[in-house]
Amino acid sequence: MELMKDIWLAFRRRPLGLIGAFMFISIIMVAVFAPWLAPYDPDANIDVKPEELLTAPDADHLLGRDDAGKDVLSQLIYGARVSLTVGFVASFMSIFIGTTVGLVAGYFSGRIGNALMRLVDFLLVIPHLPLMLVFISMWGRGLWKIILVIGLLGWTPTARLVRSQVLSIKERQFVLRAKAFGASDLRTIMIHIFPQVLPIILAETVLTISGSIIAESSLSFLGLGDPTLVSWGMMLNFAFERAISRMAWWFLLPPGFAIIWVSLGLVLMGSTLEEIVNPRLKTHHLFDPRRMLELIRVVPRKLEHLEGAEPAAWQR
Amino acid sequence: MEQGGRISRKVLYSFATLIVVIAFNFFLFRILPGDPVRVIVRSPRLTREMREKLMVEFGLDKPVLFDMESLKEGDLLGAFDTQFTAYVRELLRGNLGVSFRSRRDVAEVLAERVWRTVVLVAAAEALALLLGLAFGLMSAWRRGTRLDTAILLSALFSWAMPNFFLGIILLILARGLLPVGGMVVPGLRPEAGLVYWLDVGKHLILPTLTMTIVYTSSYVMIMRSSVVEVLSEDYILTAKAKGMTTVQILRDHALKNAMLPMVTMVALNLGYIVGGAIQVETVFSWPGIGRLMYEAVMLRDYPILQGTFLLLAVSVILANLLADICYSVLDPRVRTD
Amino acid sequence: MATLAVRNLSVSYVTASGVLLNAAEDVSFQVEQGKSLGIVGESGCGKTTVMMALLRLLPEAGRIIRGEVILEGEELLKYSEADMCAVRWAQIAMVFQGAMNALNPVRTIESQIAEALRIHGVEKGRERERAGELLELVGISPTRGRQYPHQYSGGMRQRAVIAMALACQPRVLIADEPTTALDVMIQAQILRLLVQLQKELNLALVIVTHDLGVVAEICDDVLVMYAGRVAEIGTSDAIYNGPQHPYTRRLLQAFPDIENPHAELLSIPGVPPRLDDLPPGCRFAPRCHSCQDRCLRETPLLIERSPGHSVACHLDYRKIG
Numbered sequence: 022m023e024l025m026k027d028i029w030l031a032f033r034r035r036p037l038g039l040i041g042a043f044m045f046i047s048i049i050m051v052a053v054f055a056p057w058l059a060p061y062d063p064d065a066n067i068d069v070k071p072e073e074l075l076t077a078p079d080a081d082h083l084l085g086r087d088d089a090g091k092d093v094l095s096q097l098i099y100g101a102r103v104s105l106t107v108g109f110v111a112s113f114m115s116i117f118i119g120t121t122v123g124l125v126a127g128y129f130s131g132r133i134g135n136a137l138m139r140l141v142d143f144l145l146v147i148p149h150l151p152l153m154l155v156f157i158s159m160w161g162r163g164l165w166k167i168i169l170v171i172g173l174l175g176w177t178p179t180a181r182l183v184r185s186q187v188l189s190i191k192e193r194q195f196v197l198r199a200k201a202f203g204a205s206d207l208r209t210i211m212i213h214i215f216p217q218v219l220p221i222i223l224a225e226t227v228l229t230i231s232g233s234i235i236a237e238s239s240l241s242f243l244g245l246g247d248p249t250l251v252s253w254g255m256m257l258n259f260a261f262e263r264a265i266s267r268m269a270w271w272f273l274l275p276p277g278f279a280i281i282w283v284s285l286g287l288v289l290m291g292s293t294l295e296e297i298v299n300p301r302l303k304t305h306h307l308f309d310p311r312r313m314l315e316l317i318r319v320v321p322r323k324l325e326h327l328e329g330a331e332p333a334a335w336q337r
Numbered sequence: 338m339e340q341g342g343r344i345s346r347k348v349l350y351s352f353a354t355l356i357v358v359i360a361f362n363f364f365l366f367r368i369l370p371g372d373p374v375r376v377i378v379r380s381p382r383l384t385r386e387m388r389e390k391l392m393v394e395f396g397l398d399k400p401v402l403f404d405m406e407s408l409k410e411g412d413l414l415g416a417f418d419t420q421f422t423a424y425v426r427e428l429l430r431g432n433l434g435v436s437f438r439s440r441r442d443v444a445e446v447l448a449e450r451v452w453r454t455v456v457l458v459a460a461a462e463a464l465a466l467l468l469g470l471a472f473g474l475m476s477a478w479r480r481g482t483r484l485d486t487a488i489l490l491s492a493l494f495s496w497a498m499p500n501f502f503l504g505i506i507l508l509i510l511a512r513g514l515l516p517v518g519g520m521v522v523p524g525l526r527p528e529a530g531l532v533y534w535l536d537v538g539k540h541l542i543l544p545t546l547t548m549t550i551v552y553t554s555s556y557v558m559i560m561r562s563s564v565v566e567v568l569s570e571d572y573i574l575t576a577k578a579k580g581m582t583t584v585q586i587l588r589d590h591a592l593k594n595a596m597l598p599m600v601t602m603v604a605l606n607l608g609y610i611v612g613g614a615i616q617v618e619t620v621f622s623w624p625g626i627g628r629l630m631y632e633a634v635m636l637r638d639y640p641i642l643q644g645t646f647l648l649l650a651v652s653v654i655l656a657n658l659l660a661d662i663c664y665s666v667l668d669p670r671v672r673t674d
Numbered sequence: 675m676a677t678l679a680v681r682n683l684s685v686s687y688v689t690a691s692g693v694l695l696n697a698a699e700d701v702s703f704q705v706e707q708g709k710s711l712g713i714v715g716e717s718g719c720g721k722t723t724v725m726m727a728l729l730r731l732l733p734e735a736g737r738i739i740r741g742e743v744i745l746e747g748e749e750l751l752k753y754s755e756a757d758m759c760a761v762r763w764a765q766i767a768m769v770f771q772g773a774m775n776a777l778n779p780v781r782t783i784e785s786q787i788a789e790a791l792r793i794h795g796v797e798k799g800r801e802r803e804r805a806g807e808l809l810e811l812v813g814i815s816p817t818r819g820r821q822y823p824h825q826y827s828g829g830m831r832q833r834a835v836i837a838m839a840l841a842c843q844p845r846v847l848i849a850d851e852p853t854t855a856l857d858v859m860i861q862a863q864i865l866r867l868l869v870q871l872q873k874e875l876n877l878a879l880v881i882v883t884h885d886l887g888v889v890a891e892i893c894d895d896v897l898v899m900y901a902g903r904v905a906e907i908g909t910s911d912a913i914y915n916g917p918q919h920p921y922t923r924r925l926l927q928a929f930p931d932i933e934n935p936h937a938e939l940l941s942i943p944g945v946p947p948r949l950d951d952l953p954p955g956c957r958f959a960p961r962c963h964s965c966q967d968r969c970l971r972e973t974p975l976l977i978e979r980s981p982g983h984s985v986a987c988h989l990d991y992r993k994i995g
Contacts (some may be wrong), residue, residue: 146354146657147361148649150612151630155365155646158634231497238499239616243631254499261505261620270509277502284497571775575835578731578770579790580762589789590778597780669780669822 031297041289048283052101059095063251067091075269085271087256088263096251097275103252104280107168108234114172115233116179116226123183124218128191128210138184144177150239157245164247171236179225186218220297227291231284238280253280344662351658358650363424366643387435433647434640438632443644446629451648453520454614454625460545462610465552466603470596472553473560477595478587480565488557495554500613504547504620516540518622544621551613552606559602563595570594597668604660607653676704677878678728678766678846683741685720685727687949694737695949697723698902701741702976705846705895710872710879712889712910714925715899716946721882722771725848729766730758746845764794767839771851773832777823783809783834784819790841808837812867829860833867840871847872848880853888865892886929890914895982898922901946901957904976908983918985920962956988964989 032038051058060083069090078085084093126137153170160166190196191214199213240246241254242261253276260272427433433443476488495503508517516522521536567573568591576586611627618627626645633641685698698720705711713721726732728743728750743750745765753761770776777786787808788801797804806816812833823831832852839847849868853861869892872879881893889896890910897907898919906919917923924942944961953959959969968988978984 143354143357146358146650146653148607148611148653149609150615151646151649154615154630154634155642158637158642159366235497235499239501239612242499242501243616243619244635257502257505265505265508268509268512273505273509277499277505280502281494281498285493288493288497571770571772572778574731575770575776576778578729578762578768580759580764580793582756582759585793590781593780594778667780670824 028294028297032293035293037289038293041286041291041293044282044286045290048101048279048286049105051098052105055098055102059092059098061092061095063091063096063099075264075267075272077269078271084275085269087259087272088269093256093272093275096256097253097279100251100253100256100276101279103247103250104234104237104254104283107164107171107237107252108230108283111168111171111237112175112226112229112233114168115175115229116222117176118172119176119179119225120183120218120222122176122180124187124210124215126180127184127187128206128214130188134184137180141177141180144174149174149236153236153240154243154245157240162245162247164250167237167240167246171233171240175229175232175236179222179229182221182225183218186221187214190214190217220294224291224294224297227287227294231287231291234280234287235284253277343665347658347661351654354654355651358654359425359428359647360421362643362647362650363421365646366639367420384440387440433644436638436641438636438638438641443640446641447626447644447648450624450629451626453623454618454627457541457544457548457618457623457625458610458614460541461548461552462603464545464549465556466599468549468553469556469560470592470599472557474564474587474592474595476557476561477564477568478583485561489561492554492557495550496558499616500547500551501616501620503550504544504617507543507547508620511543515543517543520624540621540623544617544623547617547620548613551617552610555602555606556599559599560595563598564591567591567595593667597664600660600664600667604657607656607660611649611653677707677746678880679704679742679744680724680728681742681744683724683727683743684739685723685732686737686739687735688737689735689950693950696902696952697736697949698727698899700976701899701904703895703897703904703907705878705880707845707878708872708876709894710881710892711895711897712893713880713882713897713899714884714886714889716884718946718949719899720902721899722850725768725850725880725882728848729762729768730755731768760794763790763839763844764796764842765844766846766848767842767844768848769832769835769839769850769852772855773835773852774823774828774855776835777831779823782820782822783826787819787834787838787841790838794842796842804841805837808841809834811840811871812837829856829863832856832860832864836864836867836871840875840877843875844877846878846880848882850882851884852881853883853885861888868892886925898925901952902949903957903973904984904986905958906983906985906987907976908980912980912983916983918979918983918990919958919987920964920989921958956986 032042067090073086073090075088076082076086082092082094084097087093087096122137122141126134126141128134152174156170157166196209196213199209204213237246237252238254238257241252242258244258246252246255246258248255256276257273260269260276264272431444433447435441436443436446439446472488472492476485479485511517516539518540520540521533525533525536527533564587573586573590576590581589614625615627615630617623618625619631622628626648629641630645630649632638633645681702683698683701684696686694686696688694701720701724703711703713713724715721723732723736726736727738730738730750730753732738738751741751745761750758750761777783784802784805787805791797791801791804802819806819809816809819814830814833814837818826823834826834836849836852852868853864856864865888868879868881871877881889883889893910895908896910896913898905898913898921900921906913906917906922913922914926917926921942924940927937927940928942930937930939942961947953947957947960953970955968955970955972956962956965956974959965962969966988972988974986974988976984976986979990
């Protein structure tokens, strides 16, 4: 697809985006190949002696052991699976809902559109984390409950974005032409408008995933995660409750940095995608002359005799 | 005068949202599984008298929303004699129910703890706005330089970090230097005067620092992109042609225009700020509204949960309204709409 | 002595891949107090670039390669940025293309004019009043000074921007496309205003435009640019009555002539060359129907054919007639 080619070319020119992509893909690899990468199985029951609890890193256990004697590194690796799964599924839910709402609200921009936007405004006013806390405290804990709660609250930014895009797209020639030819509403939306919005949604998805992963970690940290599945947030919950007094940094820090690694990677990727999809190349007028040096180095050799010399032959 | 009309429309709209939120809050705690109302009634922690008092006050023996029986009998007023009406009535009286855990009035507990969060959030917001403005401006002005990249990456890094984790890191770093939890050293009372307040201040440093860093990161990024956009506008070129220096241009033209999107963003962020407060207060055991909510969730103290949620939603609505008004003050184009 | 003299000015832009694009080359002209020069050419011929270079307002990618800009004897290209700040507006003022957007939307008109005064220390203490006087000068009621740009019509904004430009009583006023994007009635108003102001304030006026009609009406001298180089320069009379350069001749033929209403309007076939693909010889050669071998190989230099009238063409139309 043309779009894919454009994205690839643009990514090649933006180092930060490539770094982000690398960061993200590396964690996916870790999650996928967890059973091969993890030195120990975190679910296995082990017999431990008291002095083997909360031990600092050593040759056998690169990140030490937690308060139950289990290997921290293995938990970290397997934790990627949970955190990423929740992150992906919840954000796909958000994107799906958001896109649908956005398409409908933008296309049927009259009463239906306005009503939907009022709903969006309302949801934006409700503070998210407290609402999630309320839901989970009443529904109980569990993997799907967390996914639902994050997914059902995270669709509003996407809806707004998609709606404003649709509003401008639907006035364009090719859409009007399609409708003049008698295309049904559904057909117009799916075949003509949706592909135009797709690039933006792509960029938005990446950023949403990052938000979902952080949301899951916050909920788990506050003790509302699924107790049977150890995500990075849950690790932090355990670590904070049980290891903080002992300052067991090997248990406290790695899960957090793992979260940062993923979300940073996603944000870098997402911003690059956004730049590509929304190219508004503007240069500003406050040109700093001190930067001349930096820019001159970019000029090819044959033009370096700029000061007062003759113009090169090719310029005649 | 048109401005007055516009503002009153906004106030009206906020009021309408408020009503919806109150209704939402009411239904939230009724329709979810594990009907909290029944739980309230059966809670062994409440004394018999309290239970009866609650039943009467909140009309827990009556239908939830609408009394069909009374309607059939033609008793219109009686049709509204329901739990919902009771709820609103008590709300207007300032009665938010009784906490399961402490058996105190919810309203009382909230009043006691809310200012602690306000202090934390207000201090952090103020600092963050200043820092965000300063760094965002610097970053945009020197766009593409190493300074810009450094600022941007730091902002991204702190933004990508869950709030609570930042708190944990600071906690570890400050071990031994600063108090790591609570509001005051146990045993110290307000009567001790300055000593007390200084101690509170010491305990406030880490949580405030955490929240400041969290807020600053998003403000820096917003300010930066806003300034970059403003700097490419035609009137900036005119300003330069007038013979203004870069500093003058930034100060007199770029700043005001760039701040407009910031105002909007601050408003939109408010919903998330609350969430951040919950996390940070939990990490540092700061006894504010956030921690209250966390404790209520753990202990299934539904009246507190419901009251806190309402309070938070209401504050966000009010803050949004305030931001809206600020925006129309700052941007004259909006005024004559 | 000419107020403003530009000699052999060459300006280029650096592209993202590091290539230097020739936007303007070897441009020379001069303007005197009380006279006006019209710079004519198609979009992209480099006229705006030259003007921006005069005030050193080129964007990040712009480079002044070579040349001299002499303002009343002073060599401006040797000035530091700080010195240029003093020159800008006070000596040379500019009214930009699309003046509608040149004003800050969140500040009053008055404050923006007053700002120009304040920066250069003119009329200290009575900036507000002076701003009002300037508005009156361009035909806007001073009380409207307290309004915002979006409350003005397009024509009014153009006039306000002109008022602002004259705040510090500059020697030179550059107007880049002052009438584009305005309807015809307003265009006439603005032009009349410019002429009037020029006479009153004895300005050296430079008008950059693609509209020959505008130039014919108010300019004493005309400079025709094509693809970054000067094609022809001379007095208005000389250019309109005896154009020498093939491009100028075609340009004039493309405009309706009131004395000859039934003459056919001819457009010039082809398009101007891309800056990264300039022809080796005369830049107009590919579109010129008098083109000869020499034109394709050798760039014609600007030669004075009659007093005050110079042409950059290998052919001498005087001989052809």
